[in-house]
Amino acid sequence: MLKIKTLLKSLFASLPLSIFLMALYAACIGWATFVERDYGTLVANDVIYHSWWFETLNAWLLINILGCLRQSIKLGVKISMAIFHFSFVVIIIGAGITRFYGFEGNLVLKNGETSSFIRSADSFLNVLVSNEIGENSSPRDIDPLASFKEGFEINLSPYVRYSSFTLKKEVFDKFLQIKSIDIINYSLQSLYADASKGEPSEQDIAEAKKQNHYIAAFEVEYDGVKKTIQVSNRGEISIEKFGNRYITLSWGPKSMLLPFSITLQKFEVINYPGSQMPSSYASYVEVNDNESGDVFEYKIFMNNVLDFKGYRFFQSSYTTNDSEDGVIYTGTVLSVNNDPGRILTYIGYTLLIIGAIWLLFDKDSRFRQLGDFVQRQKILSLFVGIVIISFIEPSIASQANAHHSRLNTLDISNKIDANAKSKNQVQAFMRYFDELANKQQELEPLLEDSSLEAIKARLESLRNIPKDYLQSFSQLQIQGMDGHIKIMDTYSHEVMRKIVESSTFRGLKHNQFLLGLLALPYDMAKLRFIRVKNKQILKMLGVNQDAFVSFNDLFVADSLNDIYEYAMFPTQESLDKFKQGYKLYHFVITAIKKPESERNEFDKQILKLHDKMDYLMPFSIWNYMRIFPNPNNINLDLNRTSQVGNLNMETKQGEDKSNNDIIGTSVVPHEEISPDLFHELHTWHSLGNPFLLKDPLLIYFYNSLVIALQQGILQNDWSRLPQALNAIHDYQERTAGVLYLDSMHVKSELLLNSIDIFPISQYFYLILGMILFFIALIAIIINKKIPQWLGRSIYIILMLVFISHTIGLLLRWYVGGHAPWSNAYESMLYIAWASALSGIVILRKSYFALCGSSFLAGMALTVAHWGFMDPQIGNLQPVLQSYWLNIHVAIIVASYGFLGLSLMLGAVNMILFIFRNPNRPQIDSSILSISAINEMSMIIGVLMLSVGTFLGGVWANESWGRYWSWDSKETWSLVSIGVYACVLHIRLLKIVHIVYIFNALSVLAFYSIIMTYFGVNYYLATGLHSYARGDAANEISIRIIICVGITLLIVLLAFLKRKLPQTKDLYG
Structure with missing residues (x-):
C-alpha cells in the first residue's frame, strides 16, 4: 500500500515531474507553431492542440498542480501563493469545459436575409x-x-x-x-x-x-x-x-439550429476618411425569439457583442462583391459561440490577478524575502503605483481621443456656386494669373542652366529658405493613404526616410528636400541620393563606386527626354518609350508576377527601388500629396459655420449671407449620412499631374507655390512664398472641417518630429549603461565603493533621459490618438520605457540593475531604429480599438522590460563568475546580491506576463468570441510563461550550483521572449499578431545567431567557475 501511495505521489504530486511537464508542455505548443507555419492551422489543431495525448498532458499537469498545492498547504504555504497557483487549476478546468461542451460557428447573412441556422467551426x-x-x-x-x-x-x-x-x-x-x-x-x-x-x-x-x-x-x-x-x-x-x-x-461544417432567428436589416462599413481602411463595421439585426415571441433590434459591432440565450454573436467579417463602382458590401459574417466554461475561466483570471498582486505585498512571500535580502522593500509600493498610473490614459491622450471621436453629429456645407463669385474677384484672380505667367517666363532661362555649378547653387539656395517660411510649409496638413491626417513635416520625414534612408542629404533637411522635389524636379533627378544596397543592381545601373543612384541612372541616357515627356503628358506612345528606356522594367515585371512568398532578395530590392523611382518621377510627388480637402466636406464643429469659397472671401459678422456665396450649414445626425457619402466628403485630394490641371483654383495653388519657390531659389526673393503658403493654409482651414488639426496638435507633432527624442535616448541609455557597468565591475574587482557623487550624477542623467523618453511616448500618444504600442516600432519604444522603468525607478539602488536596465532600454531603441520597423503613425483597425487591448499590451510588453532586465543581470553574473578569484570574495557577495535582484525582476516579469497574457484572452473573447485560439503570439506567450515558471521553481529542487544554474537559465530563457516577439512577428509570420516576413526576418536572424553564439560562450566560460559556496542565505 505504501508503494502504491509513493507511486501515486511521484506521478501526481511530484514537483520535479511538474517542472518536467511544464517544460514538455511548453516544448509541445512551441513545436505546434512551426507545424502551423509549414502545414497550416488545421493540421496543427488536429495533430497537437486537439489530440488525445495533448488533452492527457493538460489533465496530468492539472492533477500535478493540485497534488503539489495540497502538499504545500500541509507545509504551510502562504495564501497568496495558493491563490495564484490554484487560479491555473480553475483556468484549465474552465478551458476543458469549453473544449468538450462548448461549440463555435459562424452565421453569414446577406442584407435583408433571415436565418435560424449557424455553421459549425469544426x-x-x-x-x-x-x-x-x-x-x-x-x-x-x-x-x-x-x-x-x-x-x-x-x-x-x-x-x-x-x-x-x-x-x-x-x-x-x-x-x-x-x-x-x-x-x-x-x-x-x-x-x-x-x-x-x-x-x-x-x-x-x-x-x-x-x-x-x-x-x-x-x-x-x-x-x-x-x-x-x-x-x-x-x-x-x-x-x-x-x-x-x-x-x-x-x-x-454541420448546421445547428438556433432557438431564435436573426434578420440582417443593414450592414454598414465606415472607412477612415480618405482611405479604404475600415474604421468600424456594424450589423443592424433583428432577433425574433421563437419561444416567447419577443422581437428586438440590436447593433453588433467590434467589441459590442449580442448575448442571448447562452449564444454570443460577434462581428467577425463581411462579404463583398466587386463591381465597376468598386467594392460593394453585401452582408455580414458573425462568429457565434456557446461557451459554458467562460464564467469559470474568468473566475480563474480574477484569481490570477488577485494572487499576482498579493504575492508582491505578502510579507512572507519569496519576493519580499528577496527584498529583505537586498533591502529594497520601499521600492515595491512605488512600482505598483507607477504600473497602475501607466494604465490610465493621461489627460493629453484623452483630449486626442475626444478629438477623434467627434463623429456623432455631422454638419454639411453646400457647394459654392462658381457663378456667384463677384466680378471684381474674378478680375483680380485673372490679373494674378497673368502676373504669375510673366514671372514664370522670366525664370525659365535661369532654370535651363543644367551645369553642375548651377545645380549646386540652386541646392544652396534651398538651404537658405527663411526659417519662418519653412515652418509655415511644415505645418501644412496632408492626408495619408490610410486616412490619417498629419502635418507636412511628418510627411517630408517619411519621404526622406523612404528614399534617402537618412535624415539629411548634402545639408538639406527633410522639408528642404521635399521642396526641392516640388520646385526643382529636373535638378533632383540628376542627384544621387536614392540608396541602393544590392551590389548586383548597382552594377546593372553602371554605378560601381557608390551606394546611391540618381533618378536619371535608372534610365538609358538617350531616353531621358522621352521619360520627362511621359511624366508631363502620359500617352500610350510615351509609355512605350518609357518602358524601353527604363533599365529595370523587365526585372520589375518579373518580380511583380511572382507570388510574394517566391520573391528572392534581388526581386525585393528591385521592387523597393521601383517604388522610390515612382516617387521621384518629375512632378510625380504631387500625386502623393493629398493636401486639398473636399470643398463639400462635412463639418463636425458645431460652433462655427463652414466657409468654402475663394481664398480672400470671408463672412463678416452681421453680414447678410443671402448675398454671399457662403451658404450656411445644416446639422444632421450621423446615422443619416451614408458610409459612401461620409467617405467621399472626408477624402482629401492631391494635385495630380500639374500639366493636366483644369481647375483654376488648383492651377493657382500650383503656380503660386512653385513660382514663389523658384523665385526665391534663383533670385533670392522669397516675398511670394508666404502668400502661396497662406493660401493653402486658408483653404485647408476653411474646407477640412473636423479633420483639420488644431494648433495644439500641430505644435505637438512638430515638437515630436523636431526633438527626435528616441534616437537620442538610445545613445544616452547605451553609453551611460556601459559606463556604469565598467565602473561597477572595476569597483568590485578592486573592492572599493563607487563614489557617491559619481553614482548620483549618472543616475540623475539617466532619470532625465527616462523623463524625456516618457514625454516622447506621451507626445506620440497624443499625436496618434491611441496608446503607443499598436505596431512593432511603438512596442519597442514601450519595451525600452519599461526596461528603463524597472531599473531607474524600481531597482535603482543596485548599480548593476541600473546599468542592465539602461543598456537594455538602449538596445530596444536600437532595434526599433534598425530600419525594418516603420515609425509612421497610422490609424488602427477596428479590433484594436479596445480598452482591454490597451491594458493587455501595456502589461505584457512591460513584462518584457523586467524579463529583459533579468537577462542583463544574469549576463552580468556570468561575467562576474568568469572573474571569480579566491582573493576576491567581494565578487561572490555581489553575485548573490545580483542573483536576488535578478529573481525579483523575474518574479515581477512572470507575474505581469501571466496577467497580461490572460487579459489578452479577455480582450479576444470580448472582441471576437474566442479567448484562446492558439494563435502563434499567444501560444509563445504561454511558452514563455512555462519556461520562466520552470526557471523560478528549479531552486526548489535543491540542486548543486543553483546560483550559476539560475543565472545561466535567466539568460537563456529570454530567447523565448525573443521568439514571442520577433520570431512570431517576423519569422513564423502566422496568426493575427504577425507584422512581416522576408527582409526583416533575415536581418533579425543573423543578429540573433550572433547573440546566441556570444551568450553560449559567456555561459560556458562561467561554467568553469560555477562552484559558489555562499548560497545558504538565498537557497538554504
Whole structure:
C-alpha cells in the first residue's frame, strides 16, 4: 500500500515531474507553431492542440498542480501563493469545459436575409440516409431537405488515418457500417501527378501542404451492399445508392439550429476618411425569439457583442462583391459561440490577478524575502503605483481621443456656386494669373542652366529658405493613404526616410528636400541620393563606386527626354518609350508576377527601388500629396459655420449671407449620412499631374507655390512664398472641417518630429549603461565603493533621459490618438520605457540593475531604429480599438522590460563568475546580491506576463468570441510563461550550483521572449499578431545567431567557475 501511495505521489504530486511537464508542455505548443507555419492551422489543431495525448498532458499537469498545492498547504504555504497557483487549476478546468461542451460557428447573412441556422467551426463527417425510393429513381429525384430522415455526425480529423474508426449504427432497422480506409492530401498528390511541370520545388510542396485540401476514403456497408465512397473536406456531397435508399456523405461544417432567428436589416462599413481602411463595421439585426415571441433590434459591432440565450454573436467579417463602382458590401459574417466554461475561466483570471498582486505585498512571500535580502522593500509600493498610473490614459491622450471621436453629429456645407463669385474677384484672380505667367517666363532661362555649378547653387539656395517660411510649409496638413491626417513635416520625414534612408542629404533637411522635389524636379533627378544596397543592381545601373543612384541612372541616357515627356503628358506612345528606356522594367515585371512568398532578395530590392523611382518621377510627388480637402466636406464643429469659397472671401459678422456665396450649414445626425457619402466628403485630394490641371483654383495653388519657390531659389526673393503658403493654409482651414488639426496638435507633432527624442535616448541609455557597468565591475574587482557623487550624477542623467523618453511616448500618444504600442516600432519604444522603468525607478539602488536596465532600454531603441520597423503613425483597425487591448499590451510588453532586465543581470553574473578569484570574495557577495535582484525582476516579469497574457484572452473573447485560439503570439506567450515558471521553481529542487544554474537559465530563457516577439512577428509570420516576413526576418536572424553564439560562450566560460559556496542565505 505504501508503494502504491509513493507511486501515486511521484506521478501526481511530484514537483520535479511538474517542472518536467511544464517544460514538455511548453516544448509541445512551441513545436505546434512551426507545424502551423509549414502545414497550416488545421493540421496543427488536429495533430497537437486537439489530440488525445495533448488533452492527457493538460489533465496530468492539472492533477500535478493540485497534488503539489495540497502538499504545500500541509507545509504551510502562504495564501497568496495558493491563490495564484490554484487560479491555473480553475483556468484549465474552465478551458476543458469549453473544449468538450462548448461549440463555435459562424452565421453569414446577406442584407435583408433571415436565418435560424449557424455553421459549425469544426468539420464533421455528415451522414444522411434517405427514405425508401423506387427502383428507377436517381439522385436528382431526391430532395435532401425532405427525403433524408435519418442522419448523424462524426467529428472528423484530416489525420483520421492515425486514429481510424469503424462506425456501426442501426438505421431503419438495418445496420449501417462505415469504416475509414485512407486519407490523402489532394493538393500534394495533384502537385506530384502533374508530371509536365517536372519535380516540384520545396516551395511548391510547402504551399501544397498548407492548402489543407484532403480526400478521405470510406468503406460503407448497408442493406447487403458494400461500396467505397470518397469525400473532400471542402464540403462537397457524395451520394450513393444502397438497395432502395440513398446515403450521402459530406465532410465539413454541420448546421445547428438556433432557438431564435436573426434578420440582417443593414450592414454598414465606415472607412477612415480618405482611405479604404475600415474604421468600424456594424450589423443592424433583428432577433425574433421563437419561444416567447419577443422581437428586438440590436447593433453588433467590434467589441459590442449580442448575448442571448447562452449564444454570443460577434462581428467577425463581411462579404463583398466587386463591381465597376468598386467594392460593394453585401452582408455580414458573425462568429457565434456557446461557451459554458467562460464564467469559470474568468473566475480563474480574477484569481490570477488577485494572487499576482498579493504575492508582491505578502510579507512572507519569496519576493519580499528577496527584498529583505537586498533591502529594497520601499521600492515595491512605488512600482505598483507607477504600473497602475501607466494604465490610465493621461489627460493629453484623452483630449486626442475626444478629438477623434467627434463623429456623432455631422454638419454639411453646400457647394459654392462658381457663378456667384463677384466680378471684381474674378478680375483680380485673372490679373494674378497673368502676373504669375510673366514671372514664370522670366525664370525659365535661369532654370535651363543644367551645369553642375548651377545645380549646386540652386541646392544652396534651398538651404537658405527663411526659417519662418519653412515652418509655415511644415505645418501644412496632408492626408495619408490610410486616412490619417498629419502635418507636412511628418510627411517630408517619411519621404526622406523612404528614399534617402537618412535624415539629411548634402545639408538639406527633410522639408528642404521635399521642396526641392516640388520646385526643382529636373535638378533632383540628376542627384544621387536614392540608396541602393544590392551590389548586383548597382552594377546593372553602371554605378560601381557608390551606394546611391540618381533618378536619371535608372534610365538609358538617350531616353531621358522621352521619360520627362511621359511624366508631363502620359500617352500610350510615351509609355512605350518609357518602358524601353527604363533599365529595370523587365526585372520589375518579373518580380511583380511572382507570388510574394517566391520573391528572392534581388526581386525585393528591385521592387523597393521601383517604388522610390515612382516617387521621384518629375512632378510625380504631387500625386502623393493629398493636401486639398473636399470643398463639400462635412463639418463636425458645431460652433462655427463652414466657409468654402475663394481664398480672400470671408463672412463678416452681421453680414447678410443671402448675398454671399457662403451658404450656411445644416446639422444632421450621423446615422443619416451614408458610409459612401461620409467617405467621399472626408477624402482629401492631391494635385495630380500639374500639366493636366483644369481647375483654376488648383492651377493657382500650383503656380503660386512653385513660382514663389523658384523665385526665391534663383533670385533670392522669397516675398511670394508666404502668400502661396497662406493660401493653402486658408483653404485647408476653411474646407477640412473636423479633420483639420488644431494648433495644439500641430505644435505637438512638430515638437515630436523636431526633438527626435528616441534616437537620442538610445545613445544616452547605451553609453551611460556601459559606463556604469565598467565602473561597477572595476569597483568590485578592486573592492572599493563607487563614489557617491559619481553614482548620483549618472543616475540623475539617466532619470532625465527616462523623463524625456516618457514625454516622447506621451507626445506620440497624443499625436496618434491611441496608446503607443499598436505596431512593432511603438512596442519597442514601450519595451525600452519599461526596461528603463524597472531599473531607474524600481531597482535603482543596485548599480548593476541600473546599468542592465539602461543598456537594455538602449538596445530596444536600437532595434526599433534598425530600419525594418516603420515609425509612421497610422490609424488602427477596428479590433484594436479596445480598452482591454490597451491594458493587455501595456502589461505584457512591460513584462518584457523586467524579463529583459533579468537577462542583463544574469549576463552580468556570468561575467562576474568568469572573474571569480579566491582573493576576491567581494565578487561572490555581489553575485548573490545580483542573483536576488535578478529573481525579483523575474518574479515581477512572470507575474505581469501571466496577467497580461490572460487579459489578452479577455480582450479576444470580448472582441471576437474566442479567448484562446492558439494563435502563434499567444501560444509563445504561454511558452514563455512555462519556461520562466520552470526557471523560478528549479531552486526548489535543491540542486548543486543553483546560483550559476539560475543565472545561466535567466539568460537563456529570454530567447523565448525573443521568439514571442520577433520570431512570431517576423519569422513564423502566422496568426493575427504577425507584422512581416522576408527582409526583416533575415536581418533579425543573423543578429540573433550572433547573440546566441556570444551568450553560449559567456555561459560556458562561467561554467568553469560555477562552484559558489555562499548560497545558504538565498537557497538554504
